Amino acid sequence: MSRLRFARTPSGAVGLALLIAVIALALLGPFVAPNPPDEPIGVPLTGPSAGLPLGTDFLGRDVLSRVLFGGRSVLVLAGAATVLAYLLGAAVGLFAGHNRRFTDAFLMRGADIALSFPPLIFLLVLTTGLGTSVSVLVVGVALVQAPLVARIVRTATAEQAVRGFVEAAVARGERTTAIVRRELLPNVAPAIMADVGLRFTYSIILVASVNFLGLGLQPPSSDWALMISENRSGLDLNPLVILAPAALIALLTIAVNTVGDAIARSLGRSSVEAP
Amino acid sequence: MEAALALEDLRVELRNGVAIVEGVSISVAPGEILGLVGESGSGKTTVALALLGYCGRGVSITGGTVTVAGHRLDTADERATRRLRGRIVSYVPQDPASALNPALRIGASLRDMIDEHRDATTVVADPTATLGAVDLPSNDAFLRRFPHQLSGGQQQRVTIAVSLTCEPPLVVLDEPTTGLDVVTQARVLDELRRLRADRGLAMVYVTHDLAVVASLADRVAVMYAGRIVEEGATADVLKRPFHPYTRGLVESIPDHLHPHALQSMPGTTPGPGERPQGCAFEPRCPQRRPECVERVPPLEASATGRLVRCFAWRETPLVVLEPVPTSTSREAEALPLLRVEDLAAEHRSPRGPAVVAARGISFALARGGCTALVGESGSGKTTIARCVAGLHAPTAGQIVLDGTPLAALARGRTREERRRIQIIFQNPYDSLNPKRRIADEIARPARVLRGLSVAEARDEVAALLERVRLPARAGNRFPGELSGGERQRVAIARALAAGPDLLVCDEITSALDVSVQAAVLELLHELRRELGVAVLFISHDLGVVASIAETLLVLEHGLVCEEGATPTVLEAPAHPYTQRLLAAAPRLPDPDELGVSA
Numbered sequence: 074m075s076r077l078r079f080a081r082t083p084s085g086a087v088g089l090a091l092l093i094a095v096i097a098l099a100l101l102g103p104f105v106a107p108n109p110p111d112e113p114i115g116v117p118l119t120g121p122s123a124g125l126p127l128g129t130d131f132l133g134r135d136v137l138s139r140v141l142f143g144g145r146s147v148l149v150l151a152g153a154a155t156v157l158a159y160l161l162g163a164a165v166g167l168f169a170g171h172n173r174r175f176t177d178a179f180l181m182r183g184a185d186i187a188l189s190f191p192p193l194i195f196l197l198v199l200t201t202g203l204g205t206s207v208s209v210l211v212v213g214v215a216l217v218q219a220p221l222v223a224r225i226v227r228t229a230t231a232e233q234a235v236r237g238f239v240e241a242a243v244a245r246g247e248r249t250t251a252i253v254r255r256e257l258l259p260n261v262a263p264a265i266m267a268d269v270g271l272r273f274t275y276s277i278i279l280v281a282s283v284n285f286l287g288l289g290l291q292p293p294s295s296d297w298a299l300m301i302s303e304n305r306s307g308l309d310l311n312p313l314v315i316l317a318p319a320a321l322i323a324l325l326t327i328a329v330n331t332v333g334d335a336i337a338r339s340l341g342r343s344s345v346e347a348p
Numbered sequence: 349m350e351a352a353l354a355l356e357d358l359r360v361e362l363r364n365g366v367a368i369v370e371g372v373s374i375s376v377a378p379g380e381i382l383g384l385v386g387e388s389g390s391g392k393t394t395v396a397l398a399l400l401g402y403c404g405r406g407v408s409i410t411g412g413t414v415t416v417a418g419h420r421l422d423t424a425d426e427r428a429t430r431r432l433r434g435r436i437v438s439y440v441p442q443d444p445a446s447a448l449n450p451a452l453r454i455g456a457s458l459r460d461m462i463d464e465h466r467d468a469t470t471v472v473a474d475p476t477a478t479l480g481a482v483d484l485p486s487n488d489a490f491l492r493r494f495p496h497q498l499s500g501g502q503q504q505r506v507t508i509a510v511s512l513t514c515e516p517p518l519v520v521l522d523e524p525t526t527g528l529d530v531v532t533q534a535r536v537l538d539e540l541r542r543l544r545a546d547r548g549l550a551m552v553y554v555t556h557d558l559a560v561v562a563s564l565a566d567r568v569a570v571m572y573a574g575r576i577v578e579e580g581a582t583a584d585v586l587k588r589p590f591h592p593y594t595r596g597l598v599e600s601i602p603d604h605l606h607p608h609a610l611q612s613m614p615g616t617t618p619g620p621g622e623r624p625q626g627c628a629f630e631p632r633c634p635q636r637r638p639e640c641v642e643r644v645p646p647l648e649a650s651a652t653g654r655l656v657r658c659f660a661w662r663e664t665p666l667v668v669l670e671p672v673p674t675s676t677s678r679e680a681e682a683l684p685l686l687r688v689e690d691l692a693a694e695h696r697s698p699r700g701p702a703v704v705a706a707r708g709i710s711f712a713l714a715r716g717g718c719t720a721l722v723g724e725s726g727s728g729k730t731t732i733a734r735c736v737a738g739l740h741a742p743t744a745g746q747i748v749l750d751g752t753p754l755a756a757l758a759r760g761r762t763r764e765e766r767r768r769i770q771i772i773f774q775n776p777y778d779s780l781n782p783k784r785r786i787a788d789e790i791a792r793p794a795r796v797l798r799g800l801s802v803a804e805a806r807d808e809v810a811a812l813l814e815r816v817r818l819p820a821r822a823g824n825r826f827p828g829e830l831s832g833g834e835r836q837r838v839a840i841a842r843a844l845a846a847g848p849d850l851l852v853c854d855e856i857t858s859a860l861d862v863s864v865q866a867a868v869l870e871l872l873h874e875l876r877r878e879l880g881v882a883v884l885f886i887s888h889d890l891g892v893v894a895s896i897a898e899t900l901l902v903l904e905h906g907l908v909c910e911e912g913a914t915p916t917v918l919e920a921p922a923h924p925y926t927q928r929l930l931a932a933a934p935r936l937p938d939p940d941e942l943g944v945s946a
Contacts, residue, residue, distance in 0.1 A: 243758060259784070
């Protein structure tokens with residue numbers, strides 16, 4: 074199947090396997106968790122034992138169950154933020170790259186201003202003003218990412234916009250939306266795909282950071298980043314309570330990046346080869 | 349005296365064993381110029397590089413010997429070969445702008461070659477002495493310049509000077525004038541002739557253009573699909589080609605003094621790996637025999653010392669150049685199809701002042717007529733074409749279609765106006781959306797500009813593919829699967845899908861091989877005859893213009909310097925610029941100018 078061609082490269086195959094494993098763990102974990110995630114069942118911060126392979130956290134809850142429950146929020150929040158960032162950023166980038174004059178200057182200087190805020194400060198201000206809710210978190214992370222997406226898409230679009238087939242469409246008097254959708258989007262897709270892994274990784278880190286700072290998801294939610302945050306003081310009593318969620322966040326970001334790179338390479342090649 | 353170059357039975361293969369070039373033998377005497385002629389895919393550049401004992405990545409020389417002035421260059425010892433390059437054979441590349449290191453001053457580029465060969469026994473003279481040989485100043489100011497501060501012609505003469513620094517007996521030139529305009533090209537060719545006369549330099553001049561070698565080379569070798577198909581004295585070969593492919597090439601070269609109908613060969617050149625078992629030209633050949641399919645014909649010598657790779661070469665007819673079909677002369681109409689009135693256009697740049705691209709341009713184009721805009725790069729001809737198509741807003745003047753002034757940009761024009769004017773671009777590798785199927789690409793104008801339904805558009809696409817002589821199955825392909833000539837046919841079909849009254853053709857054949865160019869021009873003739881479509885033809889090539897346009901405007905720096913009926917202007921140019929252009933344009937010698945008989 075041509076769409077999975079990237080998986081034929083070694084790094085693509087390894088990345089895909091890893092990604093499927095982490096996603097499966099996050100999505101199916103809740104169904105196989107041995108204990109409820111938010112009920113104390115033992116002495117707080119005890120190490121691994123027979124019934125509790127990862128021990129207990131600072132309230133005496135089962136770490137394994139919390140890890141199995143805690144992946145969903147990371148995936149869903151970071152995923153939603155990334156998708157939203159792409160919708161916003163790609164729209165801005167495509168129109169700016171196609172139009173070039175006023176729209177370009179207006180949109181891209183706007184993006185530059187947005188980029189000049191340190192992302193975490195921006196998110197802190199946003200949650201302080203609008204309160205800590207899941208939707209604020211998603212929108213905030215998307216707003217941080219969108220200008221970066223817009224810049225990449227704009228550069229790729231500007232390169233395509235001077236090509237003959239785009240000019241032919243302009244000479245036909247096609248509407249801007251038709252030109253963007255038919256002529257530009259399919260040809261900038263490889264450049265966009267090359268970047269998805271990186272952006273998604275960054276979303277995960279941002280969501281995790283905000284959750285860690287206590288400005289995103291609130292206890293008693295089980296969430297990998299929140300787990301690291303709330304169990305900080307117990308690191309020496311039961312290291313696994315921190316190491317397990319941290320390792321999973323790391324694995325997820327590595328897997329997403331590897332797959333993103335492999336896809337980008339295979340798309341780049343397909344535009345040269347006959348499809 | 350030993351030969352400057354002896355190439356014996358060269359074979360160059362891809363890593364998978366597919367031959368790019370096979371059985372190529374060439375010898376060049378000291379002071380001789382050999383023209384190595386071929387179209388894309390013929391393997392001429394591969395041979396050129398092999399003469400330096402070099403081949404690209406994934407390619408290797410697997411057979412034959414390369415001997416230059418007694419030294420073998422095909423040995424595995426890369427270090428030894430490198431010491432010989434530049435000293436006994438040097439190379440002048442096609443694109444001087446990318447061949448010269450942009451960060452090095454001219455003086456440093458020249459000294460590099462000498463530093464490389466400091467240990468060599470050759471006594472190297474002053475590195476700057478060769479600049480005089482190519483008519484460039486050798487003062488400090490010039491040596492301190494960077495490549496981007498020179499014109500294209502000067503850059504190419506610098507690369508020639510660099511190739512001469514170690515005084516090699518042989519220079520290989522790979523399409524050295526392809527990127528240059530005709531006047532500059534003529535100067536570089538003069539320079540080469542003088543170098544041969546002064547220094548007794550032997551040269552291998554690689555080109556796709558028979559007309560260029562006609563005036564330069566003593567002998568030509570014509571390559572097709574990786575083999576030499578014909579070799580002999582230049583005048584001899586051009587006057588009386590023995591191989592059907594050479595004959596086809598000669599007939600497809602346009603000539604501005606004696607315009608003739610260009611005759612195209614059917615089919616396309618097979619690439620490496622697609623070549624048939626027998627003669628590679630057999631599928632396209634009018635005089636094929638059963639044995640042509642079975643085996644490759646040997647290179648046979650004629651009584652006059654010509655080499656031909658054809659079983660039936662004795663049957664090859666003489667070159668016949670049919671006159672251009674005279675189109676019915678058009679009376680000056682009261683209402684021409686298109687009138688351009690006092691048009692001016694400029695290019696704005698973010699920094700610095702706007703550059704004037706064209707000024708005071710006025711001309712009229714009759715229904716079904718063909719007017720050409722001729723000029724070198726920078727003459728403003730493409731900008732005028734883009735103004736007519738509504739892609740560039742003029743700063744003054746107006747464009748009138750059928751008595752109605754048009755809006756500056758396509759967006760402001762009515763659908764009917766946009767439908768009636770269609771533009772075809774220069775580069776067929778860039779003008780088709782790589783992610784859309786051919787049928788979809790052609791159907792779009794019919795849907796958008798004529799409001800056809802999906803089913804109607806599908807029938808229209810089928811009819812158009814047939815009209816531009818592409819197989820129906822091409823509709824299902826992507827542009828990446830087609831050759832340059834096929835893509836240009838698709839671009840023409842896309843323009844025709846709108847049912848236009850005027851085709852704006854912006855250098856539509858300049859990216860194509862001569863034989864493919866002939867086929868595209870033939871198609872354009874046919875469209876004019878059968879559909880009555882008018883053509884605004886933009887070109888830098890006077891020969892091409894002579895074969896298609898009734899009237900022409902010669903542009904220099906955005907101004908019209910001469911205009912009139914094509915034959916009148918070309919036979920008796922009044923403006924000095926037109927005279928210069930004509931004098932510089934390379935062409936095949938007239939049959940009666942050649943004093944050699946076959």
